[in-house]
Amino acid sequence: MFLAISIILLTLPILFHLIRILRSVLWRPYIIQRHFKKQGITGPGYRPITGNSSESKLKMAEARTRRITSYEYHLGVLQNAIPGYFDWSGIYGKTYLYWFGSTPRLAISDPVMVKEVLMNSNGTFQRLDSNPLSKQLMGDGLLELKGQKWAVHRRIAALALNMEQVKGWVPKMADSVLNMFQNWKEGRGEFEIDVHKEFHTLSADIISRTIFGSSFEEGKRIFQLQEQQMQLFFTSLLNVYIPGFRFLPTKMNRKRWSLNKEIRESIGKLIMETNTRNSRNLLSLLMSSHKNSDGEDEKLGVEEIIDECKTFYVAGKETAANVLTWAVVLLAMNQDWQLKARQEVVELFKDRSTPPTSELVGRLKLISMILNETLRLYTPTPLIVRQVCKDVDIQGIRVPADTHIVSHIISCHYDPEIWGPDSDQFDPERFGRPGKHISAFFPWGLGPRICVGQSFAMVEIKLALAMILRRYAFRLSETYVHSPVNFVTLRPQYGAQIVFTGLDG
Numbered sequence: 001m002f003l004a005i006s007i008i009l010l011t012l013p014i015l016f017h018l019i020r021i022l023r024s025v026l027w028r029p030y031i032i033q034r035h036f037k038k039q040g041i042t043g044p045g046y047r048p049i050t051g052n053s054s055e056s057k058l059k060m061a062e063a064r065t066r067r068i069t070s071y072e073y074h075l076g077v078l079q080n081a082i083p084g085y086f087d088w089s090g091i092y093g094k095t096y097l098y099w100f101g102s103t104p105r106l107a108i109s110d111p112v113m114v115k116e117v118l119m120n121s122n123g124t125f126q127r128l129d130s131n132p133l134s135k136q137l138m139g140d141g142l143l144e145l146k147g148q149k150w151a152v153h154r155r156i157a158a159l160a161l162n163m164e165q166v167k168g169w170v171p172k173m174a175d176s177v178l179n180m181f182q183n184w185k186e187g188r189g190e191f192e193i194d195v196h197k198e199f200h201t202l203s204a205d206i207i208s209r210t211i212f213g214s215s216f217e218e219g220k221r222i223f224q225l226q227e228q229q230m231q232l233f234f235t236s237l238l239n240v241y242i243p244g245f246r247f248l249p250t251k252m253n254r255k256r257w258s259l260n261k262e263i264r265e266s267i268g269k270l271i272m273e274t275n276t277r278n279s280r281n282l283l284s285l286l287m288s289s290h291k292n293s294d295g296e297d298e299k300l301g302v303e304e305i306i307d308e309c310k311t312f313y314v315a316g317k318e319t320a321a322n323v324l325t326w327a328v329v330l331l332a333m334n335q336d337w338q339l340k341a342r343q344e345v346v347e348l349f350k351d352r353s354t355p356p357t358s359e360l361v362g363r364l365k366l367i368s369m370i371l372n373e374t375l376r377l378y379t380p381t382p383l384i385v386r387q388v389c390k391d392v393d394i395q396g397i398r399v400p401a402d403t404h405i406v407s408h409i410i411s412c413h414y415d416p417e418i419w420g421p422d423s424d425q426f427d428p429e430r431f432g433r434p435g436k437h438i439s440a441f442f443p444w445g446l447g448p449r450i451c452v453g454q455s456f457a458m459v460e461i462k463l464a465l466a467m468i469l470r471r472y473a474f475r476l477s478e479t480y481v482h483s484p485v486n487f488v489t490l491r492p493q494y495g496a497q498i499v500f501t502g503l504d505g
């Protein structure tokens, strides 16, 4: 009798856990799938435990092997950037259900639905809890925070990165571009450069100068360490994440810990040395206190400022460098637009040895249209994921809590119903015309979480592109292979080899 009771007591918790597991990997997915099916939403079908992850991975791997040969039509970009959506939406429609392990994911690309999700500010749709390794990379910066703490950081970051501040940094940004030119050949001879690599260095240089001002050399060294940390993070994304593994003293983990320690200590030291009254660099702006709408003082602590510096580097460097790369690639593919853009620049920047002012950068209308068209076709963040926190209705679809909503931004950008039958062609002119298409353009996201560095990025990229056009003509190298892939951001898989020729005057 005693033995029987002991066995029952021992097996009960095991049985209980087994039932819980079976419920989450079999019963719940079955119920949710049926719930969506009743509303006319289907998809590739749930596979126990892994969901559709292995099919998604296979599609991504196939995308990496694809080369796009037509430079006139860019539909291949969509197929490479979001291969799962490209294939499955063709079978199941624009809105369908797929599975990330045993978590349901509703894939959407209808701009009205995307807006409803991203614009929501009552907390129904939250950014996903991040991988602990990304937390190590960015700390508790804006990209990781939620709730009240996020709101305070957001207000301070928005003030620090507003257009008026950004305008003041134009001379610093121009110095970075001139610095880049020092390694480029002057005169009429041709030379080839992988601009993807070059623009990453440029973008890192610009962000170091604007954040750290006169302590720029030390800042650059700190961000070189953050770059190493970022590369370790990218490597870890290629492997399966094992919970707890990050605490083991492996070679890679020890490297991460020591980088993290050095980065934090070095930024902390610079913060102590910064005088908020005399300098207008980004660091001193983040250190300033502000009054919120209730008249209360808001100020970030040292650790919080360190996290924001790391976040700005990660969020701002990759994205801006990739957009500038794609803009140059597109202008190399479309020589007529390159000529038109240069004409605008030459008319505005009469003397190429005088760096452009913020006022002149603001007058680059054609260049703005070209950049918007680049952001449309080569959106750096092709999709944005949110987690549903409570049962909700999205445009008549009842979505249960804990579902992930995957907004395929780049798919909105290619939709022929919105952008017309030539939606896969490069035509900056469409940004000079009014029309409904503009309301389906979300490269910066939307709503409360919209990119806080938008003005910074736009000014930086416009300035760099204008200064390049003013000095050089360029074309694609024969070695260039057009193969955009989405790895954290949309990037050229084999680099971007461009042949430049110096221009007179």
Ligand code: HEM
Pocket (backbone or CB within 6 Å): 127, 142, 143, 154, 311, 312, 313, 315, 316, 317, 319, 320, 323, 380, 381, 384, 385, 442, 443, 444, 445, 446, 448, 449, 450, 451, 452, 453, 454, 456, 457, 458
């Ligand atoms: C062309 C360049 C850029 C693009 C296309 C871009 C795009 C985006 C997008 C789509 C989001 C929203 C993500 C979401 O809703 O989950 C975002 C957020 C963010 N971006 Fe950018 N970004 C760019 C440049 C920058 C730069 C230069 C900085 C900093 C200097 C920056 C800092 C941030 C931060 C901190 C957030 C998080 C905002 C928050 O959650 O409140 N970005 N960006």
